[in-house]
Amino acid sequence: MSDLILGIDGGGTLCRAALADGTGAILGRGTSGPANILTDADGAARHIVEAARAALEQAGLGAADLFSIPVFLGLAGSTVPRAAQEIRARLPFARLALDSDGLVALEGALGPGDGSVAVIGTGTIYFIRQAGQMETVGGWGFVLGDLGGGARIGQAAMQEAILAHDGIRTPSALTSVLMAQFGGSPAAMVDFAHSARPADFAERAALVFDHAETGDSTALRVIRLSAHAIDEALDRLYAVAGPLPLCLVGGLADRYAPWIAERHRSRLRKPRGDGLAGAIALAQRHFVPGTGAAA
Amino acid sequence: MSDLILGIDGGGTLCRAALADGTGAILGRGTSGPANILTDADGAARHIVEAARAALEQAGLGAADLFSIPVFLGLAGSTVPRAAQEIRARLPFARLALDSDGLVALEGALGPGDGSVAVIGTGTIYFIRQAGQMETVGGWGFVLGDLGGGARIGQAAMQEAILAHDGIRTPSALTSVLMAQFGGSPAAMVDFAHSARPADFAERAALVFDHAETGDSTALRVIRLSAHAIDEALDRLYAVAGPLPLCLVGGLADRYAPWIAERHRSRLRKPRGDGLAGAIALAQRHFVPGTGAAA
Incomplete structure (x- = not known):
């Protein structure tokens, strides 16, 4: 049992866990539901344990081993002291290190x-x-932030479909496809939008990129504005950190690569791995002797 | 009692009623809460009766007269047949005519x-x-529409305040004032926004216009984009109806007048009256002999 480690990458949509040996070789993986420690500490704790248990199970270990294997957790919201305290109190692990989802994403990439x-x-x-x-x-988040994210893309495209329906802007293949998803009824689209979660809007982002790639005028407007928002944020990173390596990760990273400004494209690196790989690497550094100082 | 009429202008925020004589002279006024017949028919019926009763009371009449005086109602959502049917069934008036809030606004203006x-x-x-x-x-509505409305202006300005906080865009007096409303905490601003109703965002619109008028760079960006959205909609009206008279009404009408495009400004007319005046005029035409054919 010596030198087994667990890495956890917990976000607002999914929690993923991996069991590895001291060299970082993955022995088992597990996935569960949301681990939003800011809004639901009990649910997050449950999903973290569920993902960890599934990873152990895949490697042929029992639930009892959960209590002895050291764990590195990268969790969204962990920089809020109250949230970090609450989640620590709810977890069964004997040895754990906790940091942000950002750190594991960066370490992985x-x-x-x-x-x-x-x-x-x-x-x-x-x-x-x-x-x-x-x-x-x-x-x-969606209401005042997340510019360039999939939810904002989906919302902007649906707004364009409504404007096209009203004759205020020119319709396109994209606006027709979106309106057809609601039986051609803007009222049905608006009804949907009023109860939609960000993930529901984000489901339409791939469709918008697809249409932008074929030159659809509405999709081009939405994607160019979104890419501009990403460029502005990347300019800020450059202003803070200078010409350090830069990775795009997350579900839309590959779709964005051709749309962001050349000044950023030229310094992009292909990410080495994902946040889960980062959590395993950090677990190694923390808990396996001889693999580097604790961060 | 002959030739008394009631006009009702019911919207999502307020319901207003006026009692008039056959010449249109106002004898009493009443105001109550929201009359959103699409989402709350019972509440709308209650507020319509409450406003009407208050108008009668101001004129020295009793609640019993409610059942005999003819009423013209301009109600948001009345073009949806189910909603119109539901509200008719809930109202006590012996003689009533029902049409849209748009018709009374237009008639009034x-x-x-x-x-x-x-x-x-x-x-x-x-x-x-x-x-x-x-x-x-x-x-x-707010999520996919209402471009140029006060809620969208307030939301856009708060988004700018968050971007300024992150160093992504240049701060301005406006972004500082907005952030100060939340103790300088973007997290507090985001918390507020996640439970805010459109009216809560719209409360900040006047502040944004104030700053735009002094040349604040952020306010100028927000107001120019908003005025552009209004211009696009007015272009659509022109395409449909040609050079007919045009009025801006509503809480932000006067603020927008200097910001919309010259091509629209030059055909603007000062509105004669508000939606309640329109409801009274329509009640006259419907119910008072010799004041014109029913619409």
Whole structure:
């Protein structure tokens, strides 16, 4: 049992866990539901344990081993002291280290060095590590932030479909496809939108990128404005950290690569791995003798 | 009691009633709460009766007269047949005529002739009357519509305050004032926004106009984009109805007048009266012999 480690990457949509040996080789994986420690500490704790247990099970270990294997957790919201305290109190692990989802994303993408990572999925958040210090930009959620994220893209495209329906803007293939999803009824689209979660809007982001790639005028407007919002945030990272390595990660990272400004494209690095790989690497550094100093 | 009439202007925020004699002279007024017949028919019926009763009371009449005086109601959502049926079934009036809030706004602003009216308050909605036929543009609500309305202005300005906090965009007096309203905490601003109603965002619109008028760079960006959205909708009205008279009404109408495009400014008419005046005029035409044919 010596030198087994668990890495956990917990976010607002999913919690993922991996069991590894002391060299970082993955022995088992597990996935469960949301681990939003800010809004639901009980649910987050339950999903963290569920994902960890599934990873142990895949490696042939029992639930009892959960209590002895050291764990590194990268959790959204962990920089809020109250949330970090609450989640620690609810977890069964004997030895655990807790840090942000940003740190594991950055470690996974770039390794232990300095650099920046843009996490572009349903929302958008940016992390910079400089001389070992982490800084966060963005990540404020759908209503006032997350510019360039999938939810804002989906919402903007649906808004364009309504404007096209009213004859205020020119319709396009994209606005027709979106309106057809609601039986051609703007009232049905508005009804949907009033109870939609960000993830529901974000489901339409891929469709918008698809249409932008074929030159659809509405999709081009939405994607160009979104890419401009990402560019502005990346300019901020550059102003803070200078020409450090930069990775785009998250569900929309690959879709955005051709749309962001050349000044940023030219310094993009392909990410080494994901946040779960980062959590395993950090678990190694923390808990396995001889693999580096604790962060 | 002969020739007394009631006019009702019912919207999502307020319901207003006026009692008038056959010449249209106002004898009493009453105001109550929201009359949103789409989402709350019972509440709407209650507020309509409450406003009507208050108007009678101010004129020295009793609640019993409610059942005999003919009423013209302009209600948001009345173009939805189910909603119109539901509200009719809940009202005590012996003689009533029901039409849209758009018709009473247009009648109040322009009188009985053809023309267009842009209602710019918390949201935005546009009405055109051409050869007696009404057409509606916009009015889709905060999440996917209402471009240029006060709620969207407030939200956009708060988003700018968050971007300024993150160093992504340049701060201004406006972003500082907004952030100070939340003790300088973007997290507090985001918390507020997640439970805010459109009216809560719209409360900040006047502040944004104030700053735009002093040349604040953030306010200028927000107001120019908002005025552009209004201009696009007015272009649509022009395309549909040609150079008919145009009025801006609603809480932000006067603020917008200097910001909309010259091509629209030059055909603006000062509104004659408000929606309640329109409801009284329509009640006259419907119920008072010799004041014109029923619409």
